[in-house]
Amino acid sequence: MEKDGFFKAIVRPTVLGLKPYSSARDEYSGGGDSMIFLDANENPFDNGVNRYPDPHQKSLKEEIARLRGVSPEQILLGNGSDEVLDLLFRVFCEPNKDSVLTLPPTYGMYSVLAGINAIENIEVPLTSDFQPDVPEILESAEAHTKIIFLCSPNNPTGNSLDSDRVIRLLNEFPGLVVIDEAYIDFSDADGYVPLLDTFPNLVVTQTFSKAYGLAGIRLGVCFAAPEIIAFLKRVKPPYNVNELTQQRALKALADPEKIKMEIGKLKAERLALLEGLKEVPFVRSVFPTDANFILARVDDAPLRYRQLINQGIVVRDRSSQMHCENTLRFTVGTPEENTTLLNTLTALDT
Numbered sequence: 578m579e580k581d582g583f584f585k586a587i588v589r590p591t592v593l594g595l596k597p598y599s600s601a602r603d604e605y606s607g608g609g610d611s612m613i614f615l616d617a618n619e620n621p622f623d624n625g626v627n628r629y630p631d632p633h634q635k636s637l638k639e640e641i642a643r644l645r646g647v648s649p650e651q652i653l654l655g656n657g658s659d660e661v662l663d664l665l666f667r668v669f670c671e672p673n674k675d676s677v678l679t680l681p682p683t684y685g686m687y688s689v690l691a692g693i694n695a696i697e698n699i700e701v702p703l704t705s706d707f708q709p710d711v712p713e714i715l716e717s718a719e720a721h722t723k724i725i726f727l728c729s730p731n732n733p734t735g736n737s738l739d740s741d742r743v744i745r746l747l748n749e750f751p752g753l754v755v756i757d758e759a760y761i762d763f764s765d766a767d768g769y770v771p772l773l774d775t776f777p778n779l780v781v782t783q784t785f786s787k788a789y790g791l792a793g794i795r796l797g798v799c800f801a802a803p804e805i806i807a808f809l810k811r812v813k814p815p816y817n818v819n820e821l822t823q824q825r826a827l828k829a830l831a832d833p834e835k836i837k838m839e840i841g842k843l844k845a846e847r848l849a850l851l852e853g854l855k856e857v858p859f860v861r862s863v864f865p866t867d868a869n870f871i872l873a874r875v876d877d878a879p880l881r882y883r884q885l886i887n888q889g890i891v892v893r894d895r896s897s898q899m900h901c902e903n904t905l906r907f908t909v910g911t912p913e914e915n916t917t918l919l920n921t922l923t924a925l926d927t
């Protein structure tokens with residue numbers, strides 16, 4: 578199918594007919610500080626945040642575009658990537674009709690969002706080495722399956738998905754392939770943003786919540802073809818990224834060395850924690866990771882989880898997830914926190 582036809586065929590008919598909310602500020606921006614704004618019923622006394630934020634997040638998108646080597650038209654920003662993921666459902670999936678496909682064990686929000694949006698979630702488990710089962714996925718996808726969600730590096734397993742398999746899905750699946758790259762900055766791989774121009778059905782999501790150390794500001798990023806971004810913009814609330822968030826993210830982007838330094842430290846700590854965990858007597862195996870967390874199989878996950886809580890350390894018990902029996906997920910903390918964790922684990926009754 579040619580490109581334009583593809584975009585029109587996958588979007589919900591309702592969205593195709595929508596016009597986005599437009600404010601007077603949209604039509605008359607550009608005059609800058611010399612303008613008198615009496616259009617939006619704001620309080621006129623300046624306190625830094627008395628005005629509505631830029632609904633297009635122009636400055637922030639320009640910086641992110643520069644950082645990732647794309648154009649601002651290929652970017653949509655959201656209130657965390659959770660909002661971005663929700664928008665993908667609302668724009669492309671018709672309630673009670675369309676479906677999505679996910680690969681457990683993976684991030685829990687995809688199935689939660691599917692439920693909220695009344696979309697069937699077809700689950701095709703990852704193989705036992707946590708890789709996509711491509712033939713099974715293509716077999717299980719139905720005519721109304723609009724989106725496949727891939728997470729790479731995957732949460733909670735930590736591994737990156739094999740790129741040959743991802744490319745095969747991009748080539749052969751007729752809907753959108755969303756790749757959630759929340760942890761991409763902890764990986765040595767480039768991720769899939771460089772392939773946006775090759776695959777019109779590719780959508781990549783990233784977040785400021787992990788490597789950028791800004792979980793509290795809620796900023797998620799979606800990279801896709803300009804046509805897809807334009808559809809998402811029709812549905813997004815106009816002021817979904819607030820002024821404080823935009824300012825704080827710009828400040829972080831202005832100091833790339835700081836982020837790089839922190840990522841370097843966390844990767845070194847990840848290795849130390851990985852080695853340390855292997856020495857803990859009741860740890861059965863430690864899974865390889867490209868993220869800022871480590872999944873480990875222990876003798877009795879609920880027991881070890883409770884023992885750690887009693888020692889004031891909170892980790893995640895992932896035992897209920899497919900292929901994850903008796904596993905705990907450890908986030909890489911500060912050097913002091915990781916040392917305390919390892920000392921505490923080693924001192925637990927075995």
Ligand SMILES: *Cc1c(COP(=O)(O)O)cnc(C)c1O
Pocket residue numbers: 656657658659660684728732757759783784785786787792796797
């Ligand atoms: C943490 C995480 C996110 C982040 O979501 P935000 O809403 O941006 O904080 C997204 N995807 C995965 C797989 C995650 O683990």
